[in-house]
Amino acid sequence: MKFDQPATRNPIDRLQVVGKPYDRVDGPLKTTGTAPYAYERHDVVPNQAYGVIVGAAIAKGRIVRIDTSAARAAPGVLAVVTHENAGKVGKAKAITAKHLAGPEVDHFHQAVAVVVADSFEQARAAAHLVRIDYQAASGQFDLARGRESAVKPKMDDQPPDSAVGDFDGAFAQAPVKVEQTYTTPDQSHMAMEPFATIAAWQGDKLTLWTSCQMIDWARRDLSEILGIPRDKLHVISSFIGGGFGSKLWVRSDAVMAALASRAAGRPVKVALARPHIPNNTTHRPATIQRIRIGAGRDGRITAISHESWSGDLPGGQPETAAMQTRLLYGGANRLTSHRLATLDLPEGNAMRAPGEAPGMMALEIAMDELAEALRMDPVELRILNDVQTDPEKPGRAFSHRDLIGCMRTGAQRFGWERRKATPGQVRDGRWLVGMGMASAFRGNLTMKSAARVAIDGRGKVTVSTDMTDIGTGSYTIIAQTAAEMLGVPLAQVEVRLGDSDFPVSAGSGGQWGGNSSTAGVFAACMKLRDAIARKAGLMPADARFAEGRVSAGTRSLALAEVVGRNGMTAEDAIEFGELTKTYAQATFGAHFAEVAVDAATGEVRVRRMSGVFAAGRILNPKTARSQVIGAMTMGLGAALMEEAVVDTRFGYFVNHDLAEYHVPVHADVPLQEVIFLDEVDEKSSPMKAKGIAELGLCGCAAAVANAVYNATGVRVRDYPITLDKIIRSLM
Numbered sequence: 001m002k003f004d005q006p007a008t009r010n011p012i013d014r015l016q017v018v019g020k021p022y023d024r025v026d027g028p029l030k031t032t033g034t035a036p037y038a039y040e041r042h043d044v045v046p047n048q049a050y051g052v053i054v055g056a057a058i059a060k061g062r063i064v065r066i067d068t069s070a071a072r073a074a075p076g077v078l079a080v081v082t083h084e085n086a087g088k089v090g091k092a093k094a095i096t097a098k099h100l101a102g103p104e105v106d107h108f109h110q111a112v113a114v115v116v117a118d119s120f121e122q123a124r125a126a127a128h129l130v131r132i133d134y135q136a137a138s139g140q141f142d143l144a145r146g147r148e149s150a151v152k153p154k155m156d157d158q159p160p161d162s163a164v165g166d167f168d169g170a171f172a173q174a175p176v177k178v179e180q181t182y183t184t185p186d187q188s189h190m191a192m193e194p195f196a197t198i199a200a201w202q203g204d205k206l207t208l209w210t211s212c213q214m215i216d217w218a219r220r221d222l223s224e225i226l227g228i229p230r231d232k233l234h235v236i237s238s239f240i241g242g243g244f245g246s247k248l249w250v251r252s253d254a255v256m257a258a259l260a261s262r263a264a265g266r267p268v269k270v271a272l273a274r275p276h277i278p279n280n281t282t283h284r285p286a287t288i289q290r291i292r293i294g295a296g297r298d299g300r301i302t303a304i305s306h307e308s309w310s311g312d313l314p315g316g317q318p319e320t321a322a323m324q325t326r327l328l329y330g331g332a333n334r335l336t337s338h339r340l341a342t343l344d345l346p347e348g349n350a351m352r353a354p355g356e357a358p359g360m361m362a363l364e365i366a367m368d369e370l371a372e373a374l375r376m377d378p379v380e381l382r383i384l385n386d387v388q389t390d391p392e393k394p395g396r397a398f399s400h401r402d403l404i405g406c407m408r409t410g411a412q413r414f415g416w417e418r419r420k421a422t423p424g425q426v427r428d429g430r431w432l433v434g435m436g437m438a439s440a441f442r443g444n445l446t447m448k449s450a451a452r453v454a455i456d457g458r459g460k461v462t463v464s465t466d467m468t469d470i471g472t473g474s475y476t477i478i479a480q481t482a483a484e485m486l487g488v489p490l491a492q493v494e495v496r497l498g499d500s501d502f503p504v505s506a507g508s509g510g511q512w513g514g515n516s517s518t519a520g521v522f523a524a525c526m527k528l529r530d531a532i533a534r535k536a537g538l539m540p541a542d543a544r545f546a547e548g549r550v551s552a553g554t555r556s557l558a559l560a561e562v563v564g565r566n567g568m569t570a571e572d573a574i575e576f577g578e579l580t581k582t583y584a585q586a587t588f589g590a591h592f593a594e595v596a597v598d599a600a601t602g603e604v605r606v607r608r609m610s611g612v613f614a615a616g617r618i619l620n621p622k623t624a625r626s627q628v629i630g631a632m633t634m635g636l637g638a639a640l641m642e643e644a645v646v647d648t649r650f651g652y653f654v655n656h657d658l659a660e661y662h663v664p665v666h667a668d669v670p671l672q673e674v675i676f677l678d679e680v681d682e683k684s685s686p687m688k689a690k691g692i693a694e695l696g697l698c699g700c701a702a703a704v705a706n707a708v709y710n711a712t713g714v715r716v717r718d719y720p721i722t723l724d725k726i727i728r729s730l731m
Contacts, residue, residue: 001523004577006682017484021622026475035239039196039271041209048198049078051116051260051270052123053252054130055109055280056101059651060139060344063103063112063132070129071115076122079263082113086259092221096316097347099225099255106313107346108652109279114256116264139344141651143286146341147309153318153340162326164392165333170303174294178370182362182717186644187284188661189351193241194274195281199257200267207234210254213247214507215466215500221250226258237498240470245350248509251281278656283644285310285319285348289362299376299384301331306363311343321359324441326392327584329385334392344651352634353694356442361719364438364702379411382439390584399583399683402614403439409675410590410612423713431596434711438699440589440613444690445512446580449520450503450573453482453528457567459548459560461486461493467505467517468498472693473623474517480620481518485525487545503571511691514619519574519685528570536562579683587695589613591703597711602723602730604708606636610673616681616690628674628696635700637664641720
């Protein structure tokens with residue numbers, strides 16, 4: 001099915017199942033501990049051995065010598081694989097870092113060996129016996145120092161720079177100006193489930209049970225890395241315990257498990273130890289962002305510039321922190337740029353809301369600073385500079401945009417009128433109390449997605465697609481879509497996900513998964529509806545599907561009766577046409593936060609948070625709310641505590657475990673209110689939905705930062721806002 005015209009009324013609009021707050025259909029499996037995650041698939045193949053990865057002890061240089069003799073002689077050891085005996089191991093085009101070092105080492109904790117043994121304990125003990133001599137080389141590990149040598153990057157989908165009008169001239173003449181530099185740190189995904197894979201060879205065919213967000217990408221990349229045809233690769237990922245972008249592409253657990261299994265002649269399971277994950281896998285790169293905004297005394301922006309610097313390994317991509325500034329606010333004279341420094345740190349890559357998350361951490365503080373310079377309410381400033389067309393391409397309208405509705409609703413619900421404009425005016429005992437707000441923005445991405453839908457002689461519906469569920473509720477909204485389309489109860493739908501034998505879906509990432517994958521199911525169901533109606537002797541355009549029956553006029557037949565003992569199956573895909581180019585498509589919101597800051601210690605406590613979001617049709621308000629409160633909690637962490645600290649002498653992240661990399665815990669999470677505006681977007685998909693999972697993170701940290709300033713009068717522009725940065729100015 002080609003989606004190249006705005007959606008008209010269709011079966012989803014009945015909203016008998018879609019749009020309802022159903023519980024997660026996979027909830028019982030997860031709450032009882034019976035959902036099968038990758039490392040726990042003990043039953044899928046017999047005689048599994050255990051692999052433990054040895055990571056590089058230097059950040060850059062060469063392996064001079066590897067002595068594996070002691071490890072090989074250790075009890076229970078079956079094989080030790082290094083670059084010397086692994087055979088040809090390539091690098092996937094879509095992945096920046098190699099998964100097996102040797103002889104060159106590209107980053108700290110890059111895999112240099114995997115030790116395979118009968119038990120995990122034996123493999124772990126033997127891994128400590130591998131002796132490696134390195135020749136270390138000097139590297140660049142500091143973005144601040146690498147900034148001067150940063151270059152304009154080649155980017156895959158959008159130009160790195162944009163320019164409209166005469167920014168320099170307009171900024172020079174603007175009566176009110178803001179010009180500041182903001183920094184965001186490296187961050188680690190820290191998903192609950194570690195990277196884990198079971199690999200098993202059967203002849204020349206490889207099966208992987210792995211934790212991966214994008215099944216088809218995994219097959220593509222493993223084909224390039226291992227040099228085997230895609231049709232010889234079977235990838236299964238039924239349940240994933242979080243990814244946040246880190247599992248979009250296969251990592252060393254999958255590659256090393258495959259190499260280990262081939263060497264040992266047995267199935268092998270590998271899980272990365274928690275301290276290996278931050279340096280061995282990917283992270284969100286640090287940024288330096290310079291923002292300049294010029295406005296008239298009435299608050300209208302006349303000039304806006306956003307320049308961003310980030311770093312990555314050679315061949316990597318920048319953090320696209322300035323992208324939202326091209327679309328969010330008006331202003332005739334505009335400038336954005338991205339520059340990329342070569343850093344010898346682990347690979348920088350996608351982390352939840354790449355680009356917008358760190359970009360809005362900076363932009364939305366700058367807007368707060370502009371509001372203060374204008375002596376204008378921050379909500380009203382943003383409303384004044386709202387647009388309904390692409391500011392860089394005024395002839396390109398937004399498919400649907402209600403940022404103003406989010407602002408107005410959020411301000412009213414939060415009690416924004418009680419905020420004191422002058423910082424430091426509200427106290428509660430020893431606590432300084434303040435309010436802050438920020439816009440939320442995330443582009444609406446869509447991806448081709450396919451599904452197969454079958455109905456059997458009992459009327460049971462089965463949906464099969466290689467879509468994944470990373471804790472987002474994919475099983476549930478896909479089941480709701482099929483139930484709505486075919487007019488059957490939700491309990492009568494079975495959803496099978498995460499298997500490369502199934503039709504290729506959008507996968508989970510970029511907040512495109514829910515909208516795109518359900519649209520693929522919609523397409524397959526439309527094809528099945530058509531076939532069922534014709535078999536029943538009905539005109540497809542007249543057929544109604546409800547209560548397990550298909551009807552038209554005075555005729556009504558049970559679906560089970562129509563499809564017969566052998567059942568019926570249809571497969572189709574949604575392909576998105578030019579609507580994403582004809583219209584600017586994005587999701588919007590407004591964040592509000594109230595914080596209290598200890599006047600003596602600088603400790604920050606977020607007391608309450610509120611978010612209002614306009615993101616098309618909400619397919620399941622309960623699962624969508626869960627996604628947003630998780631994103632808001634992540635934003636709280638980004639504001640106050642998350643930082644992967646770089647040792648710039650040796651080139652690695654020092655705090656590479658959950659003991660020292662701080663993320664919010666239950667005691668940190670305040671009252672959170674989530675409001676969805678009633679909205680449909682006919683130009684987004686036949687579901688009239690958009691993504692929601694990442695929107696809740698975008699701008700959230702800035703709302704907290706702005707609240708800290710309102711409470712204390714201390715403006716922190718270098719995230720995270722730790723108490724040492726506050727206390728210096730409070731004393």
